[in-house]
Amino acid sequence: MSDLLRRSLRTFSLGVFLGVTCLPAVAVAQRARAAISVQWLGHATFEVVSSGGTRILIDPFLTDNPATPDSLKALSRYKPSAILVSHSHFDHSVNARAIAVASGAPVISIYEWVATLGLPEAQAKGGNVGGTFKVGDVTIHLVPAMHSSEPGHALGFVLEFADGRSLYHTGDTWLFSEMSLIQELYHPSIILLGTGGGPYTQGPAAAKLAVRKFFTPATIVPMHYGTFPGLATAAEVRAAWAGDKRVVMMMPGDRRAF
Template sequence: MKISYHGHSVVKVVTGDHTILFDPFISGNEACDLDADTIKADVILLTHAHNDHVGDTFEIAKRNNSIVVAPNELANYLAAKGLNAHPMHIGGSHEFDFGRVKFTQAFHGSSYTEEDGTVNYGGMPGGILFTAEGKTIYHVGDTALFTDLKMYGEMNDIDIAFVPIGDNFTMGPEDALVAADWIKAKITVPVHYNTFPVIEQDPDGYASKVKTGEGRALKIGEELEL
């Protein structure tokens, strides 16, 4: 399994048979090194409906006939727009041919804004536990610090966790360090920072302070193999 980070909350996972994208905010994301017009994806996993997470889902999914897995209300909205969407809800899990997906809680908002300003309710935001090839990835999503993160760490053997550190819209570095201790991942990677001025942070500084497992600030496009 190969895992790479592409700015904001964009994560790509390549298994033996599938390419999976988390929250593919590519166009308009100056930090992202991917090309929304050419990227291949069999699967798109969405933590919530905000535009900086849904991103280029429509274009990528239509071109690749990707399956899009998302919280129920968001998935229903995407399906109404013609995408192949699979709805899930917080606490639910499903075994797909590409791996197992389970949605966890996240304390945040969730709405999708159309170009004309129309705001669509996106259901509850979530985090995603994704397991394939014997490895478990936890994309925490956009969230505040909350104590059930400790429970998720105790219940799951997490190989790598992607934790937001940007502050303002999510937890900041201090709370994210507590989250890393609770989640107990072998590797903790900071995400959701430096895309906008209000969420500017020092990812290397954060990673150096992670006490449980290894903190690692991935460079854009940097790839890990699990």
């Protein structure tokens, strides 16, 4: 074998070696940079932080929330890039205005309700079903929810991230056929799924059916349970979802990276 051929083979082998050993490391680093941080604050309240540092506070019910840890109740600790409110009921909206006034963050919700808050125009971001807002590196889509709300209609939210993934917060809802369009349009990889049941919202059986019929998420985080008497307990929700490896049961205050 000639020296030239030997050198060529060594160069080829080195290239293959580097491709095999180094490219996965690059991919791992990219995935790490694209991590989405999700903190459950109890009930339907979440703080979601994008890989670019955009902080989205959803359905802020903190000071009077029996599920929120005492260490997380102080409104002054929250400095969101935006506040999303799915509907006007107190257990989803009660702290929205105070946090907005203190932090300067915009409130994104149904137009009719946002108009009642008395916020400056720059912070009062009313929209409607099908509307879209851009906050930092996150695109926020307003989608329907099947629930009452006064004034205006109840919403869910889809957050799209720079890495192509999306997160769906269902708000308070019953499963409905238009969920198939949410899947078709946005393909949520993470679903924050109302599953507590009781007099006002879907329970575990309906939540499981919604996922089975309409969605293909990588991660399901049950929410809106265990807060008040009449809602499903954590043990009941855990039992209902037993065996589904996509389900992440969080404790109020927990923060996970996805």
